[in-house]
Amino acid sequence: MSAARKILLGVTGGIAAYKSPDLVRRLAERGAEVQVVMSRGAQQFVTALTFQAVSGRPVRTDLWDEAAEAAMGHIELARWADEIVVAPATADFIAKLAHGFAEDLLTTVCLATTAKITIAPAMNRQMWANPATQANVRLLKDRGVRVLGPASGEQACGEVGVGRMLEPTQIAEEIYAALPVEGVLSGLKVVITAGPTREAIDPVRFISNRSSGKMGYAVAEAAREAGATVVLVTGPVQIPTPAGIERVPVETADQMLAAVQKQVADADIFIAAAAVSDYKCSEVACQKIKKTSDNMTLALSRAPDVLATIGRSESPPFLVGFAAETENVEANALTKLNSKNLDMIAANKVGEGLAFDKDDNALTLYWRGGKQELTLNSKSALARQLVSVIAERYRSRGKSAATPIQNRSAIHATR
Known part of the structure; x- marks a missing residue:
């Protein structure tokens, strides 16, 4: 099966970050190697140790990591990945990606890569509906960024509406469904x-x-x-x-x-x-x-x-x-x-x-x-x-x- 794939998983600072360790597991089940990059905000919700335990790889968090950046680590990560998946993708991250900001490791890697970029938005329903967010999403889609979700339902703030991150199983399915497949049952x-x-x-x-x-x-x-x-x-x-x-x-x-x-x-x-x-x-x-x-x-x-x-x-x-x-x-x-x-x-x-x-x-x-x-x-x-x-x-x-x-x-x- 053509399941082996190098996926860089970006995790940004939303409450839905608690689901992201399960996404690592779902991707690994399909044979993927997963390298996690966390934003500063993401570290307020989930620890890097959690992701290291489920991915089996040290988590990258800092653009100014002297040991990693001595070998231009952000460029190495950008070249390593077959696909970059950001889940959850906050409104702040979406805005930065849409307008070319490179102020931390994750946004820098996204600018430096030629790999496919996929985002799974997660935010309050009003933030998702805001014209600025919608304009940023349209801009990213026009540039070839794949957007998965968001789903509708009850949110952490207590409101109900569109803005929930898709479940990890569905995100993993969508990622692999889009791949050209050549495997043991090809053509059948x-x-x-x-x-x-x-x-x-x-x-x-x-x-x-x-x-x-x-x-x-x-x-x-x-x-x-x-x-x-x-x-x-x-x-x-x-x-x-x-x-x-x-x-x-x-x-x-x-x-x-x-x-x-x-x-x-x-x-x-x-x-x-x-x-x-x-x-x-x-x-x-x-x-x-x-x-x-x-x-x-x-x-x-x-x-x-x-x-x-x-x-x-x-x-x-x-x-x-x-x-x-x-x-x-x-x-x-x-x-x-x-x-x-x-x-x-x-x-x-x-x-x-x-x-x-x-x-x-x-x-x-x-x-x-x-x-x-x-x-x-x-x-x-x-x-x-x-x-x-x-x-x-x-x-x-x-x-x-x-x-x-x-x-x-x-x-x-x-x-």
Whole structure:
């Protein structure tokens, strides 16, 4: 993947600076080297030691650092960076950048660089709406500076409006979505499913499961970073669509199957990270069911099995399944591998405190004659490892005379 990138993160003096250490982590997860440069104001909100701990690099704060500037350190930084990202970018910094000020290390580096500059504004809503700020932002955009945000919402001052810095995850997504990507899935179309499905009981109730969709969305983003064109067929979740990905919303298992069949027709890879309902109500009540007795019985029938249906198609694609198990993880995973005619399966244990609604996970990958452990990691990092192994197995299958590769392949993950 073309994720390795040298990013100089400028942090200026706004309350949103408390989010910037998390942005360092999000960029590092994508393989970036991050060098932090802090303004004097930023040091009033967050310490340099915090950024050094998360970035693994000494933080630069002073244009007049004798040790660094003996070797023209500000020029070295300006040449080192592939991109300069300033988050948060205060109204004061935006004004200085727009008018060519170079009074501290960060503004000097910005003037001396030929790298792409991205800013994520953060300020009070009235400051953002001020004509001077808007004129400065327009000027920067005209010069090719990329502006991410700001978002609307409650602000530290207690007011509500436009001026909040975008969340670190979204900033990292936007930065990487704009990059030309050449990776292990370059030129391929990947269809992915994510989240739960819902099966109606009546107009106000439904059957569902505990899937948050986090793993599926992480896999979608990892596939896009690996160079794929990604379509995300998603059940109802509270996660924003990653940048550069087409989202197809569905609710029921039947809707998910229909959407997948439509999208996978011209896809190279199908990654279904959805936890699809196994059963649905045989009859859905037209009106809300009233509480008339102490017990109620629901008649259930099988919901469509998306993975099995794709696997039974005339030309079965490359198939990878997920096995979320509470017991006998390996035995149950291998049973699914064989019964559903999969090429690979990713298994993990779920239950109390494991996998669901968590930001980390661990997987064991199985295929005929092979096994690989992916140890506990953030779901974003784990997804990138998974995509790398999938791409390797996909290419390996293509080289096998015994199993000729299909023109279209599918990877299905039921998470």
